[in-house]
Amino acid sequence: MIAPTARITFSVLALLTALMPASARAQDVPGIEICTVEKTMERRTSCLQSNVDFLQKTITKLTTDHQQKLDAANRQIEALKAAVIGLQKVVGELQTAQKAAEDAKKAAAPATKDAAPAAKDAAPAKDGAK
DSSP, X not given: OHHHHHHHXXXXXXXXXXXXXXXXXXXOOOSXXXXXXXXXXXXXXXXXXXXXXXXXXXXHHHHHHHHHHHHHHHHHHHHHHHHHHXXXXXXXXXXXXXXXXXXXXXXXXXXXXXHHHHHHHHHHHHHHHO
């Protein structure tokens, strides 16, 4: 029972392989190849050269990607620095305003203390006038 199914599956795969275009079957996928299996020096040299080309392209791509990430991070750092400078200005203004308010409050406090004893002196005078 398994044998007829295997034969049918194998036949279908063989038929699909035969119908595929040659470019799809012999597609060269870039990557690192094992060059020691090559017997002739020309093929081994070609294999090594394709490995070198692949590695150079990969390094170039990674370098470009990482440089873009670094540039984006540097732009973000500069934006954050500008935000911090703006916030420092606001904090400085608030501290100056708070200090001015405290100074005004301190200046107003002694004036009210001086006015309070004068009011006490005036109150007994009214009682004496009755």
